Amino acid sequence: FDAVQVISIKRDGGAVPDDALRWMVDAYTRGYVADAQMSAFTMAVLLNGMTRDEIRVMTDAMIASGERMSFASLGKATVDKHSTGGVGDKITLPLAPLVASFGVAVPQLSGRGLGHTGGTLDKLESIPGWRAALSNDEMFAQLGGVGAVICAAGSGLAPADKKLYALRDVTGTVEAIPLIASSIMSKKIAEGTGALVLDVKFGSGAFMKDVDKARELARTMVALGTDSGVATTALLTDMNTPLGLTIGNANEVRESVEVLAGGGPADVVELTVALAREMLTLAGHPDADVEQALQDGRAMDAWREMIRAQDGDPDAALPTPRETHTVTASADGVVTRMEALPFGIAAWRLGAGRARAQDPVIHAAGIDLHVKPGDTVRAGQPLFTLLADDESRFARGLDALEGAWEVGAQAPASAPLVLERIT
Ligand code: URA
Numbered sequence: 001f002d003a004v005q006v007i008s009i010k011r012d013g014g015a016v017p018d019d020a021l022r023w024m025v026d027a028y029t030r031g032y033v034a035d036a037q038m039s040a041f042t043m044a045v046l047l048n049g050m051t052r053d054e055i056r057v058m059t060d061a062m063i064a065s066g067e068r069m070s071f072a073s074l075g076k077a078t079v080d081k082h083s084t085g086g087v088g089d090k091i092t093l094p095l096a097p098l099v100a101s102f103g104v105a106v107p108q109l110s111g112r113g114l115g116h117t118g119g120t121l122d123k124l125e126s127i128p129g130w131r132a133a134l135s136n137d138e139m140f141a142q143l144g145g146v147g148a149v150i151c152a153a154g155s156g157l158a159p160a161d162k163k164l165y166a167l168r169d170v171t172g173t174v175e176a177i178p179l180i181a182s183s184i185m186s187k188k189i190a191e192g193t194g195a196l197v198l199d200v201k202f203g204s205g206a207f208m209k210d211v212d213k214a215r216e217l218a219r220t221m222v223a224l225g226t227d228s229g230v231a232t233t234a235l236l237t238d239m240n241t242p243l244g245l246t247i248g249n250a251n252e253v254r255e256s257v258e259v260l261a262g263g264g265p266a267d268v269v270e271l272t273v274a275l276a277r278e279m280l281t282l283a284g285h286p287d288a289d290v291e292q293a294l295q296d297g298r299a300m301d302a303w304r305e306m307i308r309a310q311d312g313d314p315d316a317a318l319p320t321p322r323e324t325h326t327v328t329a330s331a332d333g334v335v336t337r338m339e340a341l342p343f344g345i346a347a348w349r350l351g352a353g354r355a356r357a358q359d360p361v362i363h364a365a366g367i368d369l370h371v372k373p374g375d376t377v378r379a380g381q382p383l384f385t386l387l388a389d390d391e392s393r394f395a396r397g398l399d400a401l402e403g404a405w406e407v408g409a410q411a412p413a414s415a416p417l418v419l420e421r422i423t
Contacts (some may be wrong), residue, residue: 005046011056029163038167042164045176046173054178054358062186063145063186065160066158067156068190076144077196078143080196081197087344088340090255092208093150093253098301101293105143112354117353124251127253127314129311130307138169150306161182174284195283196232198218200236200241204239205239211419218236218422220236230315235421236422247344247366248366249352251317260299267417274418322364323389328380335376338405350387351365351389364389365385365387367387367397384405
């Protein structure tokens with residue numbers, strides 16, 4: 001094969017034959033196809049799309065570039081969740097132990113935050129002693145025992161995706177749905193999970209702002225999982241407003257523990273319960289009473305065991321910020337709007353996130369919300385508090401929040417958190 005020929009087929013709107021597409025991915029990973037050629041190809045895909053068959057072959061080729069794990073020897077059903085990312089999205093933390101408390105294994109390979117979306121590993125690293133890096137043996141032992149593992153994905157899974165994603169990032173081709181779907185699903189299928197639930201977000205704080213695009217992405221990924229023998233469903237969920245009342249790291253852990261103790265904000269509980277039901281249905285427990293497991297302490301027991309298994313102390317005090325700055329309502333009214341994206345950017349500027357992969361995060365930094373859209377407030381009432389280790393960060397945080405929230409006269413129309421289920 002020859003890269004120019006493959007690029008030309010896609011440029012002219014054709015479908016690339018299976019063996020040519022496999023060759024293209026393999027040759028690029030090995031360095032025989034140049035970055036310039038692959039970036040022309042990814043742009044052609046962005047403009048002209050891919051068939052369902054092409055997306056499946058592309059995904060297979062990326063899986064074949066690295067190791068493939070298998071949990072068959074565990075003797076338990078395995079089910080994982082993937083979220084396309086949002087602001088205040090800590091759902092993995094209560095969800096993994098909740099689902100594992102029903103005897104199901106949850107191999108949750110997670111990442112770190114970049115830009116305005118947080119990373120599950122960054123949040124958990126607020127817990128003193130907790131360790132994200134596990135060997136394959138440690139991961140298997142923990143899945144066989146407590147059942148829930150949240151740890152860093154090894155570099156051996158889909159290395160082609162790592163190279164391709166870095167290229168897309170600098171060539172304006174991240175947004176191609178066939179490439180997003182094959183990127184996410186190659187890692188999840190290589191990880192070896194038996195079933196997968198996708199939380200595909202739309203709205204201001206989501207990767208896909210537009211609900212129709214999010215739906216198309218969800219359908220594409222569900223088809224890919226199904227074609228590859230992984231039972232896959234998706235929920236299309238609203239990310240116009242931050243989830244829960246915390247955005248950051250340590251504060252998100254604290255809120256997750258509240259949910260595991262049977263409390264917590266209504267939206268976080270609703271999404272945790274909805275995703276747990278989806279996961280347990282795919283894992284063969286359609287009648288599992290997930291709300292009961294949050295109320296009676298079973299999910300909390302699994303959380304404590306999961307944290308301890310990775311050397312964390314579930315009873316240790318979490319880091320607290322050195323400085324706080326509270327914004328209050330200037331008049332009586334109702335909160336009409338709190339936009340996810342600017343709140344995510346503000347938390348990032350306060351130190352909760354990172355601009356470059358190698359930067360550290362400040363675990364105590366972020367934002368605590370005291371009210372949500374729909375709540376009535378009195379003049380002088382606290383709306384939200386910025387958390388930082390250094391006062392000088394507040395000005396840039398407040399800058400990001402300019403126009404991001406509003407107290408008005410009329411309550412906003414309520415929108416469902418879970419818009420659709422896609423199978
Ligand atoms: N997340 C991924 O892992 N890959 C993409 O292409 C986009 C988001």
